[in-house]
Amino acid sequence: MANSGNGGVFDLGELRNLIDELGSVSGEEREALLSEMAGESDPCDCEDCESEVLSFPPVELAPEAELADAVLSVPLVRDARRLAAWTGSREVTEEGHLTPGDARAASGELGLTLDRLRLVWVVAVNGGLVRVTRAGAVPGPGLPPDLMNFWDGVVMDVLDRTEEGLTGSAVADEHLTEMLATIYATSDGITYAGLVEGMLQAHEIGCEARAHEMRRLREVLPGELDAALDLLGYCGLFERAADSVRLTPLGVWAVRQDLLREGHDAPLLSEIAGFAELSAAELVDAMLSGEAPSSAPALWAERRVPEDAARELIKVAASGTPGQRGVIGTVLAEMGPEAEPALREALAEPAMWRHAAVWLAVRDLDAPVLTEEDGTWLAVDTLATLLHIPDVPEAMGEFEALEPGEELLRLVDDISRGGHPDAIAVLELLGAHHPDATVAKAARKAAMKARSR
Numbered sequence: 433m434a435n436s437g438n439g440g441v442f443d444l445g446e447l448r449n450l451i452d453e454l455g456s457v458s459g460e461e462r463e464a465l466l467s468e469m470a471g472e473s474d475p476c477d478c479e480d481c482e483s484e485v486l487s488f489p490p491v492e493l494a495p496e497a498e499l500a501d502a503v504l505s506v507p508l509v510r511d512a513r514r515l516a517a518w519t520g521s522r523e524v525t526e527e528g529h530l531t532p533g534d535a536r537a538a539s540g541e542l543g544l545t546l547d548r549l550r551l552v553w554v555v556a557v558n559g560g561l562v563r564v565t566r567a568g569a570v571p572g573p574g575l576p577p578d579l580m581n582f583w584d585g586v587v588m589d590v591l592d593r594t595e596e597g598l599t600g601s602a603v604a605d606e607h608l609t610e611m612l613a614t615i616y617a618t619s620d621g622i623t624y625a626g627l628v629e630g631m632l633q634a635h636e637i638g639c640e641a642r643a644h645e646m647r648r649l650r651e652v653l654p655g656e657l658d659a660a661l662d663l664l665g666y667c668g669l670f671e672r673a674a675d676s677v678r679l680t681p682l683g684v685w686a687v688r689q690d691l692l693r694e695g696h697d698a699p700l701l702s703e704i705a706g707f708a709e710l711s712a713a714e715l716v717d718a719m720l721s722g723e724a725p726s727s728a729p730a731l732w733a734e735r736r737v738p739e740d741a742a743r744e745l746i747k748v749a750a751s752g753t754p755g756q757r758g759v760i761g762t763v764l765a766e767m768g769p770e771a772e773p774a775l776r777e778a779l780a781e782p783a784m785w786r787h788a789a790v791w792l793a794v795r796d797l798d799a800p801v802l803t804e805e806d807g808t809w810l811a812v813d814t815l816a817t818l819l820h821i822p823d824v825p826e827a828m829g830e831f832e833a834l835e836p837g838e839e840l841l842r843l844v845d846d847i848s849r850g851g852h853p854d855a856i857a858v859l860e861l862l863g864a865h866h867p868d869a870t871v872a873k874a875a876r877k878a879a880m881k882a883r884s885r
Contacts (some may be wrong), residue, residue: 491619492701499630499681500579506586508668518542521569522569529550548666587686587762599659606635607635610629612679612683614630614822615627628654631653632646710732712741715838716745716756737770740774746760746778748760749783750778761787808850809850847878856879859876
């Protein structure tokens with residue numbers, strides 16, 4: 433583990449991430465997560481297993497009846513119905529598409545480009561407006577009673593087209609899912625310039641684009657993205673203002689459905705509003721038990737003056753367990769400089785002053801310099817969080833955050849001589865479950881020495 437730069441404090445980022453993940457899932461999910469970290473799962477290269485579970489801000493959906501009515505007004509849906517009526521019964525190609533001659537005729541009569549016509553045809557067929565048989569295309573059963581399920585299918589058809597070239601922009605197609613998620617997370621929308629810059633950054637980092645390619649994209653992407661947004665507006669997902677873009681109510685509904693399918697945390701405001709009414713202690717207990725979703729703390733903090741929210745949390749942490757301090761630390765870490773007065777007050781709390789000093793230091797604010805002993809105390813306090821999370825299996829397996837090495841061996845020795853009340857329990861945890869035999873043996877030996885003192 434690397435030093436953080438504030439005296440002798442270890443970089444506890446990986447440990448805090450571990451604590452945060454373990455504290456925000458159910459017992460069953462927590463066991464699976466620990467098994468995964470322990471390397472107990474069969475190796476798998478599928479994308480689903482490699483994807484990271486993300487947490488999104490809560491949203492409010494428009495009433496379902498209002499959304500269902502809006503489906504019929506989406507230009508793509510209107511054109512799919514028009515194309516179905518135009519098609520009637522006629523021959524199709526072996527691939528189930530309109531013949532070239534019919535496609536040109538439909539394009540001219542309906543006022544659709546051939547590219548757009550192909551998308552409309554897919555929606556019409558998959559949505560049941562047109563039925564393709566061996567004999568050709570015939571009228572389908574039409575719109576189903578459940579228009580929202582129909583709309584979900586329409587959006588899936590749209591997103592599935594990205595691999596074939598949906599928008600005319602390879603970059604927009606490549607990062608469309610990220611773009612939708614980004615705009616979903618910003619309820620007020622995002623500026624057009626900000627969206628362009630975000631797409632460029634995503635492409636540069638995610639695709640390891642070279643400098644010459646990035647120079648070219650900076651010139652062409654604004655125009656490509658403009659055309660892509662027009663298409664996505666036609667599909668009912670986006671609405672544009674003078675210099676910004678946001679999801680339509682139908683877009684919010686559809687993107688949320690897709691996020692949920694991918695296993696992400698995308699709650700409704702009504703589902704987590706109750707957590708905002710909890711006291712700080714109640715919120716922390718709900719986080720530790722896994723009852724509170726990972727999006728609940730942010731909503732809780734938003735409903736309070738930042739300084740007051742931080743003060744409430746610090747009061748619980750100052751007299752609480754390492755488990756409580758661990759989850760509180762993840763909430764405080766997301767707070768801005770408005771919380772500084774409360775963190776400065778925490779410098780007077782024996783169990784919190786080191787945490788407060790780190791919070792201040794990482795924001796380049798004046799803070800006490802911590803010693804090596806203080807760093808060891810913080811490492812123990814962070815690891816001890818695992819002792820206070822319910823339903824954690826006894827056999828925890830490997831801790832990826834604790835890589836073996838001389839630094840960890842020194843930490844084990846320092847823990848045995850430190851003054852943290854949970855030092856022995858943490859050493860026993862490492863002794864029982866660390867995968868490196870040298871580290872585990874050193875931890876058991878250090879625990880014996882600490883008990884004899």
